[in-house]
Amino acid sequence: MKLIKLILVSSLTVALLYLFNRVMVVNNNALPPLGKILDPVNGFWANAEKDIPRLKKAIRSDKLKGEVTVKYDERWVPHIFTTDTRDAYFVQGYVTAAHRLWQMEFQTHAASGRLSEILYHSLGDKVLKNDRFMRRNGLLRSAQATVEAFESDPEANMIVTAYTEGVNAYIESLSYKDYPVEYKLLDYKPEKWSKLKCALLLKYMAHMLTGESEDVALSNQVNRFGMDFVNLFYPDFPSDLSDPIIPAGTVYEKDPGIAAKTDTLSTDTSMQVSASMSPFEKLPEGLGSNNWAVAGSKTATGAPILCNDPHLQLNFPSIWFEMQITTPDYNVYGVTLPGAPAVIIGFNDYISWGVTNGTREVKDWYKVQFNDTRTEYLVDGVWEKAIIQKDTFYLRGEKEPFIDEIIHTRFGTVVFDQGMKDDNSSDNLVCRWIAEEVSNEMFTFVKLNRARNYEDYANALKHFNCPAQNFVFASKTGDIAIWQQGGLYPFEKGQGRFVQDGSLSQNLWTEKINPDYTPHIKNPERGFVSSANQHPTDAAYPYYYNGRFEYFRNRRINAELTRLSNISIKDMMTLQNDNYNLIAAEALPVILPYLNEKAKKSEYTALLNTWNFFNDAGQEAPSVFQAWWDQVMEMMFEELKESEKEYIIPQQYNVIRAMKTHPDHVIYDDVRTPKKENLSDMINLAFVNATAELDSVKAVKGNLQWANYKETSVQHLLFTLKPFSRFNIPIGGGKSIVNACADRWGPSWRMVVSLEKETKAYGVYPGGQSGNPGSRFYDNMINTWAAGEYYELWVMKSENDEKGKVLFSQMFFN
Amino acid sequence: MKNTVLKILLIALLGWAAQYLSVWFAGPLTALLINLFWKGSSGQGFLSGFLGIGLLWLALALYTDQATDGLLTVKMAQIFPLNGSRVALISLTAFVGAFTAGMCGWTGALLRSVRD
Numbered sequence: 012m013k014l015i016k017l018i019l020v021s022s023l024t025v026a027l028l029y030l031f032n033r034v035m036v037v038n039n040n041a042l043p044p045l046g047k048i049l050d051p052v053n054g055f056w057a058n059a060e061k062d063i064p065r066l067k068k069a070i071r072s073d074k075l076k077g078e079v080t081v082k083y084d085e086r087w088v089p090h091i092f093t094t095d096t097r098d099a100y101f102v103q104g105y106v107t108a109a110h111r112l113w114q115m116e117f118q119t120h121a122a123s124g125r126l127s128e129i130l131y132h133s134l135g136d137k138v139l140k141n142d143r144f145m146r147r148n149g150l151l152r153s154a155q156a157t158v159e160a161f162e163s164d165p166e167a168n169m170i171v172t173a174y175t176e177g178v179n180a181y182i183e184s185l186s187y188k189d190y191p192v193e194y195k196l197l198d199y200k201p202e203k204w205s206k207l208k209c210a211l212l213l214k215y216m217a218h219m220l221t222g223e224s225e226d227v228a229l230s231n232q233v234n235r236f237g238m239d240f241v242n243l244f245y246p247d248f249p250s251d252l253s254d255p256i257i258p259a260g261t262v263y264e265k266d267p268g269i270a271a272k273t274d275t276l277s278t279d280t281s282m283q284v285s286a287s288m289s290p291f292e293k294l295p296e297g298l299g300s301n302n303w304a305v306a307g308s309k310t311a312t313g314a315p316i317l318c319n320d321p322h323l324q325l326n327f328p329s330i331w332f333e334m335q336i337t338t339p340d341y342n343v344y345g346v347t348l349p350g351a352p353a354v355i356i357g358f359n360d361y362i363s364w365g366v367t368n369g370t371r372e373v374k375d376w377y378k379v380q381f382n383d384t385r386t387e388y389l390v391d392g393v394w395e396k397a398i399i400q401k402d403t404f405y406l407r408g409e410k411e412p413f414i415d416e417i418i419h420t421r422f423g424t425v426v427f428d429q430g431m432k433d434d435n436s437s438d439n440l441v442c443r444w445i446a447e448e449v450s451n452e453m454f455t456f457v458k459l460n461r462a463r464n465y466e467d468y469a470n471a472l473k474h475f476n477c478p479a480q481n482f483v484f485a486s487k488t489g490d491i492a493i494w495q496q497g498g499l500y501p502f503e504k505g506q507g508r509f510v511q512d513g514s515l516s517q518n519l520w521t522e523k524i525n526p527d528y529t530p531h532i533k534n535p536e537r538g539f540v541s542s543a544n545q546h547p548t549d550a551a552y553p554y555y556y557n558g559r560f561e562y563f564r565n566r567r568i569n570a571e572l573t574r575l576s577n578i579s580i581k582d583m584m585t586l587q588n589d590n591y592n593l594i595a596a597e598a599l600p601v602i603l604p605y606l607n608e609k610a611k612k613s614e615y616t617a618l619l620n621t622w623n624f625f626n627d628a629g630q631e632a633p634s635v636f637q638a639w640w641d642q643v644m645e646m647m648f649e650e651l652k653e654s655e656k657e658y659i660i661p662q663q664y665n666v667i668r669a670m671k672t673h674p675d676h677v678i679y680d681d682v683r684t685p686k687k688e689n690l691s692d693m694i695n696l697a698f699v700n701a702t703a704e705l706d707s708v709k710a711v712k713g714n715l716q717w718a719n720y721k722e723t724s725v726q727h728l729l730f731t732l733k734p735f736s737r738f739n740i741p742i743g744g745g746k747s748i749v750n751a752c753a754d755r756w757g758p759s760w761r762m763v764v765s766l767e768k769e770t771k772a773y774g775v776y777p778g779g780q781s782g783n784p785g786s787r788f789y790d791n792m793i794n795t796w797a798a799g800e801y802y803e804l805w806v807m808k809s810e811n812d813e814k815g816k817v818l819f820s821q822m823f824f825n
Numbered sequence: 826m827k828n829t830v831l832k833i834l835l836i837a838l839l840g841w842a843a844q845y846l847s848v849w850f851a852g853p854l855t856a857l858l859i860n861l862f863w864k865g866s867s868g869q870g871f872l873s874g875f876l877g878i879g880l881l882w883l884a885l886a887l888y889t890d891q892a893t894d895g896l897l898t899v900k901m902a903q904i905f906p907l908n909g910s911r912v913a914l915i916s917l918t919a920f921v922g923a924f925t926a927g928m929c930g931w932t933g934a935l936l937r938s939v940r941d
Contacts, residue, residue, distance in 0.1 A: 016867075016936040024857075024928040028850050031925060046925060049918040051885035052841070056918075059889050059897040187848070192897070196904070229873035734903035785897030 024604045034132065034198045036408070041133035054106045055187040055195055056141055063087070063818055066109055067184070070823045074176045079823040080810045081106060086802060087788040087818070090335040092810040097100045097173045100352050102823055104177025107332055108204070109780040111349035113191035114328040117728055119208040119350065122215035123151045124404065129199050132408030143415050147426045148404055151445040157210035160451045163392055167451055169207045169245040174352040177205035192784060193729065205604040213453060214352035217446040218485065219323070221478040224374040227440065230510040230657035234652065240538040240678075243669055244661035247508070247557055251668060254566050255546040256481060256493060257530045258537065265553045266528040267496040269501045284347075299544030299562055301369035301749060302585070303572060304485040304493070310578045311537040314767040315485035318583050319356055319365025322751045323759040326493060327735055327790070329778025331355075331760050334804060337462070337556045343460040344772065344806050349782075354457040356760060358772060361463040362486045363764040369479025369495050370544045375520075377422040377513030381439055387512045389824070391731035395421070422513045423447075439824050441513060443520070445498045448474035457498075465490045465533060472496040473526045487755050488768045493540035494531035495547040497523045503554040512520040524554060539572045541565065561664040563593040580771060583763045588799035589749040590626040590730050595636045598667050602643065605694040608712040615639075615702060624749075626717055634720035637745070640706050642697035652680045663747065718742060722754055725777050725793065729782075735784045738778075742797040750799075761801065773801035829869055835859055836877025840926070841885075852878050855925035860933030864941070867934050874930025879923025886918045 031046030045242035048054045055326050064087065079102045089106045108115065120126050124142035131138055145151075161167045180811040182201050194201065213743045225245070233241050253259045268542035300321040323330055330590040331346035336354065343356015380389045387394040398419040405412045418425040451474050458471030461484075468484045472494055474483075480498025484490070500520040511518045530547040532540060543565035547556075571586050599619060610616060615635045622632035644660065651658040661669075669676060670690060679693040688696070705715060712719050718741045744750030744757070751757060757777065765771040777796040781788035795802065805816065836856045843851035856874030856886045865873070890911055898911045907913035 013935070013939050017932070017939050020928070021932045021936055024925075024932045027925055027928055031921065032850065045921050046853075049921050050844060050852075050883075051846040051882050051889060051918060051922075052852075053849055055897065055901055056886055056889045059893040073892075167935070550834050609929070710933050732904060734900040784900055787896065 021215045048195050057188045058192040058446050060786045072180050081453045081821040082817045083819040088333045090807045092337050095676040099174035104174035108178040108181040113193040115350040119211040122211040127406045149447045154210035154214045156449045158206050160449050171209050218367045222375045226376040227657045229272050256542045257532045259549040266524045268557040300825035302365040302367045302483040303541035304491040305539040317363040317485040317764045320758040320761045327727040328782030341461040342796045356751045358764045365483045366544045367481045371479045371556045373506045375443045376510045377441050377580050379513035446477040492533040504555045508557045590743045592624045592626045596624045610698050626745045628718035631715040633717040634715040639701040642700045740797050772804040774804050775801045832873040833877045837881040839924040856926040856930040857933035860930045870934025871927045871931040875923045875927030878926030882918035882922030886915045
């Protein structure tokens with residue numbers, strides 16, 4: 012009897028211990044191991060921080076050459092002081108990992124198509140599909156090539172090796188208790204960091220900045236609506252608009268190293284793309300970044316001021332990690348990308364720099380003709396062997412891995428075919444992405460960190476290949492400059508605008524334009540340089556490029572910079588937070604006159620009539636405009652979405668212009684109704700729909716204040732972890748507004764640097780230095796950011812220059 | 826009675842040390858071991874484990890929650906999902922520890938009685 016009881020009770024106990032020690036999947040929800048995570052000694056309770064993050068005071072490593080001191084200030088910005096450059100990268104790696112380990116690893120898992128290893132048991136095929144897409148996009152392959160580039164250069168290799176050792180020194184010091192809480196919730200362990208992961212992180216950034224490509228969509232649209240439609244709505248250079256980064260009228264030299272083309276290129280726009288091609292995921296329109304520098308001739312102090320605000324997805328943990336790094340050779344302050352060495356945007360004792368995205372297309376699509384077994388493909392009439400590679404995906408919770416077959420051609424890798432994203436397609440579309448080329452973008456930042464003048468800056472940029480970035484520059488000696496650098500090819504006019512014929516080798520890119528001939532300008536007459544993702548040049552630039560360029564912000568920024576004189580730091584902060592809605596200012600005069608008498612008497616129209624076009628958080632008119640304009644865009648281009656083909660909505664500038672120049676176009680007809688609608692019908696119908704939407708929003712939220720309507724949120728990388736996110740942040744701005752704060756995207760770092768004798772710098776980002784949701788440094792800067800305020804960026808002169816602002820000190824030694 | 830209280834205290838104390846040095850179930854297993862070496866009824870076995878580790882987890886969770894103003898507790902109580910209730914999450918924590926250790930204590934006591 013006793014024995015039976017013992018067997019019964021002990022089996023129950025063992026079962027209980029087992030259950031509480033592992034993840035349970037219930038209805039596709041993965042529950043964390045209850046015993047493990049609730050343990051008040053080692054579980055999530057250990058991640059709750061009292062005042063400051065729990066860090067070791069002294070760290071010993073045989074990888075270090077000398078002593079390194081790290082001081083954490085009141086915002087928990089680490090200030091690193093070292094006597095050796097290699098040690099600086101080691102400590103950057105260690106310190107970053109100590110605050111952002113989970114995010115660093117999660118992003119590299121995402122980049123390398125390995126999220127299925129940690130999420131398949133709860134997300135299933137959705138996450139696998141995403142992983143396969145990432146691999147086929149070539150992130151992993153291009154990161155592997157980047158590691159070879161690192162290793163072929165002793166200095167680059169030293170830097171990534173030191174950084175990697177620093178990250179690993181931190182990882183090796185951890186036990187379960189110390190893991191970031193996300194590891195505990197998902198129940199997995201951090202793996203060793205590697206040079207490959209540093210490369211993956213950089214490629215992930217490149218992927219985020221070059222995700223979109225018009226080729227497939229435009230090919231479809233040429234076939235469906237004709238070339239006139241494409242030229243009207245997707246012109247390479249809108250004829251009535253010219254506000255490029257390099258001022259219009261600049262005379263360009265051709266790269267003498269590029270031979271004049273003799274081949275006639277095949278830019279066959281009628282390239283048929285399969286009707287069943289599923290639409291790609293769409294990125295929001297009108298987001299990018301701003302940067303500018305004003306010369307001393309326009310500032311109050313006579314010293315240049317440099318500003319930058321990159322617009323990225325608003326995530327937790329924050330995309331940036333702020334720090335100061337001081338070595339005997341340089342003293343740099345700015346934001347870093349967790350997982351990559353060096354400061355990405357910032358300033359040193361001599362210069363300051365910033366970046367915006369070039370938005371020039373760096374992906375080209377080819378239609379390749381395979382044989383039935385897809386082992387060979389046709390090039391110039393000859394069958395060539397395709398490289399077929401098995402790619403393995405480990406799936407959490409499954410015994411068998413998933414094996415994908417990836418087909419490489421010399422034009423690129425097959426991304427979309429019947430096995431991927433589009434199960435019915437008979438096409439094999441391959442993508443060639445500049446980021447797949449061997450390059451060492453990291454070097455650009457390493458060299459900018461140490462740059463002392465314009466020449467150093469120009470040299471640093473030469474390493475940058477993908478994605479094309481607009482590097483703005485200012486120095487204490489008074490120079491300002493901007494340079495769009497990134498791999499640029501001597502394309503024929505129109506080449507790369509549509510899907511290209513992958514059976515002709517002449518459609519491949521070959522030579523590259525020498526960086527000396529990529530668009531740039533130093534100390535222009537107008538006294539400032541700026542970029543906001545617009546055209547880098549006017550049509551006079553001798554080489555063809557394409558992309559989506561007009562986002563209105565550039566024209567507002569340039570108008571303000573032209574107007575202002577005697578510029579102060581405060582003026583620059585005001586401009587970064589400027590909420591002027593240029594789209595509305597240009598669109599409303601076009602659409603308002605079409606309203607019928609009834610609509611003209613609406614309370615919503617009254618709001619628009621008295622509006623000053625500022626999208627301030629508390630105003631209601633911006634919500635009215637947005638609701639109406641969204642309806643106009645939706646009704647105007649519903650036929651693009653009617654088909655199952657990949658499509659792309661025109662840029663708003665081209666839409667407003669078409670309404671003015673082509674008021675009788677067939678596009679205004681709603682193809683879903685038997686009636687033939689004209690522009691006036693469409694605008695009025697859109698207003699009726701918008702009114703209904705606004706009424707219901709008002710009923711739910713009580714008012715139509717822009718911030719409430721827009722609903723800006725900063726969300727944790729795992730969207731399911733809503734409690735780790737912040738919703739309904741009271742901030743104005745919006746898409747295509749200088750303060751480009753949309754619902755999920757926005758200014759991810761605002762920086763203003765005045766290069767006076769003693770540098771004055773200000774900055775803020777929507778988050779906090781710690782990646783731990785249990786820390787008060789997780790989201791402590793959000794409110795300051797939303798209010799348009801800044802922190803003074805404190806450059807410590809020496810490790811002893813504490814000014815009572817140091818909360819914690821760390822020592823690293825051999 | 827006095828015995829039971831002493832046993833509870835011993836389990837709490839050794840369980841705490843065991844969890845610090847090792848993993849979460851080291852605490853509950855302490856209840857098993859103590860009841861294996863310190864003879865007692867099945868009821869006492871369960872109760873000593875339940876209260877020893879339960880009170881330990883309760884005290885530690887309560888302390889952490891108070892010391893950190895519930896910053897993380899509130900968020901975790903939404904994830905779990907317990908409507909963001911700190912009290913509910915602290916109670917759940919105490920119960921998971923208590924119940925596991927109770928079962929362990931009972932098993933320990935039974936093992937002892939079978940051996941005897």
